[in-house]
Amino acid sequence: MKTLEELQAIRETMQKQLNVRESDGNNIRVVVGMATCGIAAGARPVLTAFLDEVNQHNLDHITVTQTGCIGVCRLEPIVEIFAPGEEKVTYVNMKPEMVPVIVNEHLVNHKIVTEYTIGAAE
Amino acid sequence: MEHIRSVTRPPHTEGDTGEIATSLNDTQFYHHQKRIALRNCGFINPESIDEYIGVDGYTALSRILTEQTPPQEIIDAIKASGLRGRGGAGFATGMKWQFTADAVSDDGVKYVCCNADEGDPGAFMDRSVLEGDPFSVLEAMTIAAYAVDSHQGYIYIRAEYPIAVKRLQIAITQAKEYGLLGQNILNSGFDFELELRLGAGAFVCGEETALLVSIEGKRGEPRPRPPFPAVKGLFARPTLLNNVETYANITWILNNGADEFAAIGTEKSKGTKVFALGGKIVNTGLVEIPMGTTLRTIIEDIGGGIPNGKKFKAAQTGGPSGGCIPADLIDTPIDYDSLTAIGSMMGSGGLIVMDEDNCMVDIAKFFLEFIIDESCGKCAPCRIGTKRLHELLCKITDGNGTMEDLDTIVELCYHLKSSSLCALGQSAPNPVLSTLTRFRSEYEAHVLEKRCPAGVCKNLLHYEILADKCKGCTLCARNCPADAISGTVKGLHTIDQEKCIKCGVCMDHCKFDAVVRH
Numbered sequence: 001m002k003t004l005e006e007l008q009a010i011r012e013t014m015q016k017q018l019n020v021r022e023s024d025g026n027n028i029r030v031v032v033g034m035a036t037c038g039i040a041a042g043a044r045p046v047l048t049a050f051l052d053e054v055n056q057h058n059l060d061h062i063t064v065t066q067t068g069c070i071g072v073c074r075l076e077p078i079v080e081i082f083a084p085g086e087e088k089v090t091y092v093n094m095k096p097e098m099v100p101v102i103v104n105e106h107l108v109n110h111k112i113v114t115e116y117t118i119g120a121a122e
Numbered sequence: 123m124e125h126i127r128s129v130t131r132p133p134h135t136e137g138d139t140g141e142i143a144t145s146l147n148d149t150q151f152y153h154h155q156k157r158i159a160l161r162n163c164g165f166i167n168p169e170s171i172d173e174y175i176g177v178d179g180y181t182a183l184s185r186i187l188t189e190q191t192p193p194q195e196i197i198d199a200i201k202a203s204g205l206r207g208r209g210g211a212g213f214a215t216g217m218k219w220q221f222t223a224d225a226v227s228d229d230g231v232k233y234v235c236c237n238a239d240e241g242d243p244g245a246f247m248d249r250s251v252l253e254g255d256p257f258s259v260l261e262a263m264t265i266a267a268y269a270v271d272s273h274q275g276y277i278y279i280r281a282e283y284p285i286a287v288k289r290l291q292i293a294i295t296q297a298k299e300y301g302l303l304g305q306n307i308l309n310s311g312f313d314f315e316l317e318l319r320l321g322a323g324a325f326v327c328g329e330e331t332a333l334l335v336s337i338e339g340k341r342g343e344p345r346p347r348p349p350f351p352a353v354k355g356l357f358a359r360p361t362l363l364n365n366v367e368t369y370a371n372i373t374w375i376l377n378n379g380a381d382e383f384a385a386i387g388t389e390k391s392k393g394t395k396v397f398a399l400g401g402k403i404v405n406t407g408l409v410e411i412p413m414g415t416t417l418r419t420i421i422e423d424i425g426g427g428i429p430n431g432k433k434f435k436a437a438q439t440g441g442p443s444g445g446c447i448p449a450d451l452i453d454t455p456i457d458y459d460s461l462t463a464i465g466s467m468m469g470s471g472g473l474i475v476m477d478e479d480n481c482m483v484d485i486a487k488f489f490l491e492f493i494i495d496e497s498c499g500k501c502a503p504c505r506i507g508t509k510r511l512h513e514l515l516c517k518i519t520d521g522n523g524t525m526e527d528l529d530t531i532v533e534l535c536y537h538l539k540s541s542s543l544c545a546l547g548q549s550a551p552n553p554v555l556s557t558l559t560r561f562r563s564e565y566e567a568h569v570l571e572k573r574c575p576a577g578v579c580k581n582l583l584h585y586e587i588l589a590d591k592c593k594g595c596t597l598c599a600r601n602c603p604a605d606a607i608s609g610t611v612k613g614l615h616t617i618d619q620e621k622c623i624k625c626g627v628c629m630d631h632c633k634f635d636a637v638v639r640h
Binding site (some may be wrong): 001002003004007010011013014015017018023033036039063065066067068069070071072073074078080087088089090112114118119120 | 141142143144145146147148149150152155161163164165166167168170172173176177178180181184196246249250253257283285286298300301302306308311328405406407408409410501594
């Protein structure tokens with residue numbers, strides 16, 4: 001059982017973690033779509049690849065997590081990256097072999113891999 | 123007739139600048155949407171109560187329980203918001219809460235239930251909400267229980283949704299650990315226990331009375347109303363039953379105010395509606411739009427138009443209970459009353475787009491087949507009537523239909539509507555009636571000319587090879603699965619109509635457009 005104060009404390013901590021865009025830290029949130037549509041399209045190995053790759057590079061400031069359906073089911077697996085002060089980036093039709101490229105380019109060198117993004121998918 | 127333009131620009135680039143959109147937020151697909159029920163879907167981790175709390179989750183419930191808000195105040199807020207049931211029928215949610223709150227239970231027991239038995243073909247709105255944001259439904263049900271004075275709830279969910287079931291189980295466990303569900307919630311003295319009940323895959327169990335008897339462990343068959351569930355529902359006690367998407371709107375309304383919600387949408391349909399876009403459309407997926415958005419915006423701007431340069435023919439809403447909206451009504455605003463007025467219905471939110479290659483008689487037949495499979499068989503009009511209706515449609519697609527059959531169909535539809543026991547049978551004729559009204563010429567082509575204009579009904583098709591175009595390349599003969607094509611190299615090929623199974627493979631393979639279909 002949590003008290004109201006404890007709930008409020010959780011809320012404040014989580015708000016900071018979730019609102020990466022407004023934060024001034026170096027936190028980055030990697031979110032993998034893991035609803036039925038995402039999993040059916042192969043999101044599970046993509047999530048695992050992100051977790052492995054982030055671990056290997058010891059990127060402690062990066063949170064990798066799952067989420068529900070974002071709506072564009074036909075472009076699953078979808079991965080979205082939230083970084084401080086930036087519009088989120090949406091990567092689509094993800095495959096595990098694309099993960100190291102995104103980790104190296106985007107997460108380490110802060111360069112968006114344009115050819116994997118939603119705009120390039122058409 | 124107005125036609126949808128084919129796609130000329132990539133729908134996910136920013137039209138004006140030509141720049142590539144790297145974020146979903148910068149796409150046409152996203153611009154026209156407004157997310158209330160789906161506000162957290164695709165953002166938070168659905169298996170973490172902490173993340174839900176981080177997006178203002180459980181603020182509404184903790185406020186209500188600490189301030190001991192009078193239940194009537196909550197019900198009045200829901201009424202003022204104008205929220206209507208998102209399961210399809212569109213009954214005012216606040217009224218339903220009021221009826222359940224006012225109902226007297228002899229032993230004081232009342233129930234709060236959630237209908238997650240989403241069964242319309244092509245619909246997956248509720249699944250997405252439960253997979254993406256299960257806590258919002260749990261919080262809303264707890265608030266509903268407080269408002270109507272109930273202490274036990276059930277979520278009736280179909281077993282075909284294993285991920286949604288798993289996430290709901292995780293959510294219930296976490297909410298109990300945090301003291302946000304179960305006994306003495308947040309030390310307020312208010313108790314609410316919640317359990318899952320899995321449906322065994324019967325479509326009729328999405329009907330409210332059938333759903334409730336199924337929770338009781340009995341055979342899922344509907345019963346006549348009244349009494350309505352709000353008066354006498356589960357285990358003969360007053361029961362509040364709402365759809366998943368309805369619940370997903372509740373905490374948003376309580377946190378942002380009923381006025382804010384009522385400001386979105388049309389005069390009689392407030393807020394937003396989630397649609398599962400499917401069929402012949404570029405951007406298939408899940409969209410949430412303000413009520414009153416036109417079908418054109420959904421199909422052209424959000425959906426990105428029809429693939430392969432084909433023409434838009436109709437949109438089907440409401441699944442097997444709904445109807446078809448033809449291309450000339452594409453500027454109809456999407457809300458409960460406008461859709462009913464044109465012979466379709468809002469339904470739970472499946473929106474299937476059809477192009478010129480879809481035969482409307484065949485579509486009506488498809489939905490009727492579904493209904494025949496899913497009719498529970500309790501009442502004769504639905505059990506026998508839908509079967510007879512299907513036979514009449516088959517007669518037409520086989521090329522044996524008469525004009526009298528069309529009249530018989532209309533008459534039969536009328537009887538089905540008026541005498542079936544539950545909504546399943548009462549609405550079963552809708553796809554037939556709406557296609558027959560809106561696309562009568564297509565039915566007449568089948569009957570009078572023995573022709574299927576869309577080229578779908580096999581018994582009415584006829585493939586032929588044009589003598590002046592055939593080069594004798596043998597490609598058609600080599601690919602014909604029925605060995606129905608004969609001819610020598612560089613000589614004219616012919617199709618044996620007796621053997622032809624009308625699969626169209628010859629037409630697909632011919633490089634000289636020599637194969638034609640009548």
